[in-house]
Amino acid sequence: MSRRWNQLLSWIYTRVPALPRRYAVGMDALAGAVPWTPAAVPLEQASVALVTLAGVHLRGQPAFDMTRSEGDASFRVIPAAVPAGDLTITHDYYDHAAADRDPNVVFPLARLHEFAAARRIGRVAPRHVGAMGHVLGAEERRLVGESAPAIARLLKADGVDYVVLSPG
Amino acid sequence: MLLKAPAPRNVLVRFRLGEIFGEAGHALQQRAILADALAALLAIRQAGAIVELPYRWKRSVYVDPLARPS
Numbered sequence: 629m630s631r632r633w634n635q636l637l638s639w640i641y642t643r644v645p646a647l648p649r650r651y652a653v654g655m656d657a658l659a660g661a662v663p664w665t666p667a668a669v670p671l672e673q674a675s676v677a678l679v680t681l682a683g684v685h686l687r688g689q690p691a692f693d694m695t696r697s698e699g700d701a702s703f704r705v706i707p708a709a710v711p712a713g714d715l716t717i718t719h720d721y722y723d724h725a726a727a728d729r730d731p732n733v734v735f736p737l738a739r740l741h742e743f744a745a746a747r748r749i750g751r752v753a754p755r756h757v758g759a760m761g762h763v764l765g766a767e768e769r770r771l772v773g774e775s776a777p778a779i780a781r782l783l784k785a786d787g788v789d790y791v792v793l794s795p796g
Numbered sequence: 797m798l799l800k801a802p803a804p805r806n807v808l809v810r811f812r813l814g815e816i817f818g819e820a821g822h823a824l825q826q827r828a829i830l831a832d833a834l835a836a837l838l839a840i841r842q843a844g845a846i847v848e849l850p851y852r853w854k855r856s857v858y859v860d861p862l863a864r865p866s
Binding site: 642643645661662663664665667671676682722723724725726727729730732733734736738739740742743746748749790792793794795796 | 812816818819821844862
């Protein structure tokens with residue numbers, strides 16, 4: 629399907645909540661147990677990172693590849709100090725008109741900085757991650773087998789305690 | 797989708813796709829959602845559990861979490 633068609637479908641999906649619910653019914657359930665790690669660090673001492681599947685990336689970074697029908701399982705590293713104006717979104721599978729005006733509606737980095745300034749969290753992690761949802765087939769396997777572990781290693785290397793994961 | 801592929805801890809807010817932290821430019825609303833998400837991080841005790849937030853877009857009253865004593 630063309631990008632234009634995908635964008636039109638996404639516009640409709642965003643406005644008719646029954647459609648994504650119907651889509652979700654056909655999804656395969658996650659295999660295995662849901663992982664669990666106790667939350668041992670108080671928020672006031674914690675390093676917090678954002679990982680979004682909303683297609684957020686820096687304007688200077690390569691865009692996510694919207695030409696592949698199975699999506700793009702790669703990810704982009706976003707530094708904590710990035711000005712909001714340097715962020716952009718490449719994702720044809722949801723309507724991101726609001727997020728184009730204010731990325732905080734899917735990637736609340738400015739809000740996280742406010743929480744750190746108010747000492748509600750220990751610190752904003754130095755690096756955050758943008759990726760895209762809607763990955764299928766081989767790209768889903770790449771996400772699970774390569775990208776997700778690489779993201780986890782990156783965040784662990786930065787000493788991140790908690791991650792807020794957001795969809796589009 | 798949360799039921800099919802849950803994260804260890806999940807927060808559900810019934811906002812439109814693409815605006816899950818609230819309205820563009822509405823920093824107070826966004827802070828309220830983020831604060832509740834962070835609070836759920838410590839409150840949830842069971843893997844895959846979902847906390848549904850009570851907000852209903854513009855019909856709800858949002859209290860700035862940074863205006864409250866921590």
